[in-house]
Amino acid sequence: MKRLVLLSSVSSDAHTWNLVYLQLLIEELGHDVVNLGACVPDGLLVESALRHGPDLVVLSTVNGHGYGDGKRVITALRAQQALRNTPVVIGGKLGVAGPLEPERVDELRAAGFDAVFGTDAGAEELRRFIGDLVPTSAGGELVT
Amino acid sequence: MTISEFIAQDGVLVVQPRMGFSDPDLMRRGLLAVAQASARAVATITLDSYTRVNDVPAAAVALRDGVPLNGYPILNHPPSVTRAMVEPLVAAGIPVQVRHGSALPLEIFAALAECGLAATEGGPVSYCLPYSRVPLPQAVDNWARACDLLARAPGAHLESFGGCMLGQLCPPSLLVAISVLEAMFFRQHGLRSVSLSYAQQTDRRQDMEAMDAMHRIAAVELSDVDWHIVLYAYMGVFPRTRSGALDLLGDAAELAVHGGADRLIVKTPAEAFRIPTIEENISAMEYAAAVADEVARGDPKTERLVDTGVYAEARTLVDAVLDLSPDIGRALRLAFARGVLDVPYCLHPDNAGLSRGVLDDSGRLRWSRVGRMPLPRPPDPGPGRSTPSADLLSALSYVERKYDRATL
Numbered sequence A: 001m002k003r004l005v006l007l008s009s010v011s012s013d014a015h016t017w018n019l020v021y022l023q024l025l026i027e028e029l030g031h032d033v034v035n036l037g038a039c040v041p042d043g044l045l046v047e048s049a050l051r052h053g054p055d056l057v058v059l060s061t062v063n064g065h066g067y068g069d070g071k072r073v074i075t076a077l078r079a080q081q082a083l084r085n086t087p088v089v090i091g092g093k094l095g096v097a098g099p100l101e102p103e104r105v106d107e108l109r110a111a112g113f114d115a116v117f118g119t120d121a122g123a124e125e126l127r128r129f130i131g132d133l134v135p136t137s138a139g140g141e142l143v144t
Numbered sequence B: 001m002t003i004s005e006f007i008a009q010d011g012v013l014v015v016q017p018r019m020g021f022s023d024p025d026l027m028r029r030g031l032l033a034v035a036q037a038s039a040r041a042v043a044t045i046t047l048d049s050y051t052r053v054n055d056v057p058a059a060a061v062a063l064r065d066g067v068p069l070n071g072y073p074i075l076n077h078p079p080s081v082t083r084a085m086v087e088p089l090v091a092a093g094i095p096v097q098v099r100h101g102s103a104l105p106l107e108i109f110a111a112l113a114e115c116g117l118a119a120t121e122g123g124p125v126s127y128c129l130p131y132s133r134v135p136l137p138q139a140v141d142n143w144a145r146a147c148d149l150l151a152r153a154p155g156a157h158l159e160s161f162g163g164c165m166l167g168q169l170c171p172p173s174l175l176v177a178i179s180v181l182e183a184m185f186f187r188q189h190g191l192r193s194v195s196l197s198y199a200q201q202t203d204r205r206q207d208m209e210a211m212d213a214m215h216r217i218a219a220v221e222l223s224d225v226d227w228h229i230v231l232y233a234y235m236g237v238f239p240r241t242r243s244g245a246l247d248l249l250g251d252a253a254e255l256a257v258h259g260g261a262d263r264l265i266v267k268t269p270a271e272a273f274r275i276p277t278i279e280e281n282i283s284a285m286e287y288a289a290a291v292a293d294e295v296a297r298g299d300p301k302t303e304r305l306v307d308t309g310v311y312a313e314a315r316t317l318v319d320a321v322l323d324l325s326p327d328i329g330r331a332l333r334l335a336f337a338r339g340v341l342d343v344p345y346c347l348h349p350d351n352a353g354l355s356r357g358v359l360d361d362s363g364r365l366r367w368s369r370v371g372r373m374p375l376p377r378p379p380d381p382g383p384g385r386s387t388p389s390a391d392l393l394s395a396l397s398y399v400e401r402k403y404d405r406a407t408l
Ligand code: B12
Pocket: A012, A013, A014, A015, A016, A017, A018, A021, A058, A059, A060, A061, A062, A063, A064, A065, A089, A090, A091, A092, A093, A094, A095, A096, A097, A098, A117, A119, A121, A122, A123, A125, A126, B018, B020, B046, B047, B048, B049, B052, B053, B070, B071, B101, B130, B131, B164, B165, B166, B167, B168, B235, B236, B237, B238, B239, B270, B271, B272, B273, B274, B275, B276, B396
């Protein structure tokens, strides 16, 4: 089942090799990707998610601000009625001191992420996650 | 003392960390540690990513909530705090450079002036395309004004970041060309002291050739200003083992000496994982300085330079850009709009995105596609070895594998 994946960095992060790589990977799994690129302001991400109605939003960030940027932007996404149930995940290097503390991972999940991938999560984890998504008319929904 | 006076002092390779912390007290301790290190070192204040994208409020929220940033938020801390922080170094004659990664640096440059700092880096292209989604024309304008401002400061020094461009998989000729062109842009906007960067890539002999090309072109184009070359230790995916990381850093120090760089910016064994601590920065600097010292005392390099065309390509690119307009900012804008310069894998909307770099079987970087750049068309690279994603990851991690394997 072909899905539409919205792939994006967060507002402060300029790294793009992660995005280039993930786009190729997700396309190889047979899905379509809209890649918003580097330093995506919250407003642009929200607007793009509303416009494209993706089956999944993948946020990738490695500059160490992922915890703060992620928490802020997931709150903005979940504030939209239309994006309440859209699966949204985040991964990469999310803190400046190595793997994020478990409490912070929990905070990110509590703020609305469906999954938070740690430093060493790679292709396999993402493949499995996408494989577990089932489509609904209102966008994707998670099998839990 | 200015960076160039410092470098001229006793002819040894000057080393420099990439160091930045959000807490002024930690930052101050880091600066002092650099001043006291057993190496001839320039100190660095690396700014955080919120400041880089001009998001002062987000940095303020992080400071309020005690979330550590990946650098020093110079626009959030009062100038008096920053001034007091650098004062002991100024008194000891140790230059302090601010590294910022901003496409729109005017506000940052104004803050530098208020803090009594006059050495920084970047460039209208190298801090726009890989660091932002700001339209290139806007970055060029903002950089022009920022340079005009910086040039008024006594002892101003500006380093081009053009030798890095996404850190990896960009063939050296384009790195050389962008560094030279940005330095010429700085000169056109009043700077009298500049540096050109080159980042260590995948093959030592190719790097030597590229640094030689940079020397030759800069000698012609920048003959009326003070300039030197700064080498960056590898800027791509870093080895994960401690010995692999140090081995790569040691090779960078050797390359700096043999390739005629006057300054080396180091990386640490923490690179692959997280922001390095003060101690990790200091020991990486001291290690690089010791290697450089040993290399400088040893036999002068004996290997011959092989001409694989880096100089000719870089010269062609520089000339093609300069032909577009006598105003270098305008020439750079036109060059990207027309694809005369085209950075491989760069997602920025103002980059043509038609070029590609690859590693050949011997581990040298070369073009697989040149797009509309006026360069020789490379042979068809043929099919990849695996899936595109796996091939990309394998190219990105070539250096990491080489150095980590050597240590296993
Ligand atoms: C190349 C590079 C750059 C290039 C980036 C060019 C570009 N446009 O992409 C340049 C030189 C420009 C750069 C700049 C900066 N960088 Co940088 N950079 C790197 C470096 C060396 C390699 C990154 C890379 O290309 N990896 C290749 C890709 C394919 O892998 P990846 O990004 O690690 O992603 C993998 C996984 O994390 C995972 N993944 C990623 N996202 C997601 C998402 C999901 C859902 C899943 C499942 C998996 C996943 O999958 C990928 C494949 O395995 C790393 C250090 C390293 N790793 O060696 C530092 C590093 C990421 N950079 C860092 C920093 C801080 C910066 C700067 C802020 C400057 C600074 N203060 O030092 C600026 C960024 C400015 C900004 N506004 O953010 C830090 C981040 C620190 C932290 N997190 O604690 C690192 C770790 C270096 C360090 N130790 O200080 N950088």
